Amino acid sequence: MPVKVRIADVAAAAGVSTATVSRALSSPDVVGAETRARVMAAVQATGYRINAAARDLRQQRARSILVLAPNLANTFFSRIIAAVQEVAGQAGLAVQISDSRTDPDLLQSLGHNGRADGILLLDGALPPDLVRGWRLPVVQVCEWNDAYEVPSLRIDNAAAARMAVAHLRDLGHTHLLHVAGPADNVLGQTRERGFVDAARAFGLGATVLPGDFTMASGARSARAWAEMPDRPSAAFTASDECAFGFISECNRMGFAVPGDVSVIGFDDVDFAGHFIPALTTIHQPRARLGRQAAERLVSALGASERLTHEQVIIDPNLMIRASTAPRT
Amino acid sequence: MPVKVRIADVAAAAGVSTATVSRALSSPDVVGAETRARVMAAVQATGYRINAAARDLRQQRARSILVLAPNLANTFFSRIIAAVQEVAGQAGLAVQISDSRTDPDLLQSLGHNGRADGILLLDGALPPDLVRGWRLPVVQVCEWNDAYEVPSLRIDNAAAARMAVAHLRDLGHTHLLHVAGPADNVLGQTRERGFVDAARAFGLGATVLPGDFTMASGARSARAWAEMPDRPSAAFTASDECAFGFISECNRMGFAVPGDVSVIGFDDVDFAGHFIPALTTIHQPRARLGRQAAERLVSALGASERLTHEQVIIDPNLMIRASTAPRT
DNA sequence: CTGAAAGCGCTTACAG
DNA sequence: CTGAAAGCGCTTACAG
Secondary structure, three states: OOOOOOHHHHHHHHOOOHHHHHHHHHOHHHOOHHHHHHHHHHHHHHOOOOOHHHHHHHHOOOOEEEEEEOOOOOOHHHHHHHHHHHHHHHOOOEEEEEEOOOOHHHHHHHOOOOOOOEEEEOOOOOOHHHHHHOOOOEEEEOOOOHHHOOOEEEEOHHHHHHHHHHHHHHOOOOEEEEEOOOOOOHHHHHHHHHHHHHHHHHOOEEEEEOOOOOHHHHHHHHHHHHHOOOOOOEEEEOOHHHHHHHHHHHHHHOOOOOOOOEEEEEEOOOOHHHOOOOOEEEEOOHHHHHHHHHHHHHHHHHHOOOOOOOEEEEOOEEEOOOOOOOOO | OOOOOOHHHHHHHHOOOHHHHHHHHHOHHHOOHHHHHHHHHHHHHHOOOOOHHHHHHHHOOOOEEEEEEOOOOOOHHHHHHHHHHHHHHHOOOEEEEEEOOOOHHHHHHHOOOOOOOEEEEOOOOOOHHHHHHOOOOEEEEOOOOHHHOOOEEEEOHHHHHHHHHHHHHHOOOOEEEEEOOOOOOHHHHHHHHHHHHHHHHHOOEEEEEOOOOOHHHHHHHHHHHHHOOOOOOEEEEOOHHHHHHHHHHHHHHOOOOOOOOEEEEEEOOOOHHHOOOOOEEEEOOHHHHHHHHHHHHHHHHHHOOOOOOOEEEEOOEEEOOOOOOOOO
16 A cells, blocks of 8 residues: 555546545535445545645635644643634544743734634734734633633633632631732732722721742742731632642741631632632633634634624632631 | 735836846845836835745745744633744744634645644644645644654653652652543543652552542542542642642632642743742743744745654753742 | 646536 | 636745
8 A cells, every 4th residue: 555645546546537536535425426426435445534735725724724723732721722622623623732921923924824713712912903913813711811812712711810808708807918929920910909899898807919820939928928017817829829838838837727717728729629728719611612713713614704803701700619718 | 005915006106027126125236226226216116925825826825924822812722822923034934823623624724725834733632644744844832742743842741740740759648549631631641640640659649530630620629539538748730720720729718828738830820939838830931832832834835844853851840939838 | 947737635606 | 418717815935
């Protein structure tokens, strides 16, 4: 069997034209039964596999979507990407991944190089001109940026912060700490604003420490918290990672969670329920977000639809576990 | 500016042939200075971007590598994949990801469809015929399967198990538990055999419970352990996840780690050092594994080299943290 | 140094 | 129902 079998080889073997082979494969019903059988036999005999690259060039599509994320090593994305791959795969689309924090020129070319039909964007901090310059459908997930004027799908981050604050108030806490996300990140900003607004609305004391979603920033905040003269009895962190860092450092310093301080995280990563103590946190339905965003993109591709600036906001869920307790 | 600019548009604008535009872009030195300037100006003016799909078809390569993993949602892979993407990106290659547990027919076509130049395989349980049927360079990482006859890169899993056993022996433990990985997985098998052999060599008691790398299997094993008449004072689990599940369940049942039982995991996932207690575990250098495997593949692609069945085995590291302690 | 032409491997109007 | 031919957007021997 030759290493490389082209459609012409099959055509020769079956004694038909390449056009007929192509049709027998892509729209069998349009080909005579006897001819089709001969073609199929030739396909079997030669071990022919269609060359997708050639077909795609001819059909002017890539049958591929590009997932662009700010940090592919971030485990938060893995479930989202897995869900995207599943949906795309079922639609016959390949999934390409790339880091969105790379050379802007290269980034720009991604929307013009003919290798992707659409882009799933997990980053809200790219230059708007860059995103608008792409001549490809774009759907944004988790993060968002109104200047892009693309559809976006996410949970209601402000409402989530409100739920966290309400839960702590219900437990009797009157002075709350927030370890914020990065100041230049839309998620960090929105969660912080949600926290501050809710605390004010409930008439609670509110202190905000800067952070960046990492365990290190959580640990740092725990040390800052320990030094405060009037320590808040509860903390809401902008991410689970940050909460883990905060709690670990509390433990190291001899403080108990939730005994000395209640802690609420954000994301509900796989690990949150198995941390000790099991982490009370805001659930982000990552598989659902990935699936739904991919479905939106796939359906837009199928319909050659021009995407609008629609915003889909999903209600958050608070997972109440063991890291929060009534104020003592 | 037209939405779609082709090389012919640039050629027309510059008053040259498409061949000259192509050359001005890919090998500028071969084109006259004045001509080159005209072409570049035309490229600027039209906003031309090369169509990679067309170039790749003509050059008979895909400029893309495919990463195939058994479970893309598994956070263990994220760092590996990120490293792969980084190396590939620097070499001008795109990265495509796909689930290796999918329709075999589709899987087979991945090696023949012209959309990837090489495959990075994170799965050792695919049918050997399938893998050998791919007419593309394949490099395997973490898992391996000699029947594939492809290069493989991994840590020495048996030696790692030996190190874990030696550490526990040094702490005075004489009866050890192993929570195994899946029986049909080469990693699970190798770690278990390493454990059993080392325990025998050291003259230690050894009990093995079945598992599958998951937290659930760790928790299940903890319950089984608690019921044992003569409980081992130390456990070595086939994965960190499993260790987390084991420890959490111990806590739930009122046992202390490492007070009542020392625990060693495997992988050193991001989280291991921040678990409470910080987990003693075998470190897998995931970024290095991903980087090195990608480099191997990229260099093979560049040299059109036929890959051999070379095996690169990296020495493991034991990270001693707080989940192991002397036998009391 | 530059251009005309062929060709990568397909698909798809257009005829018949 | 089938085939000849054009063409997707490039690159690259081959001439000149």
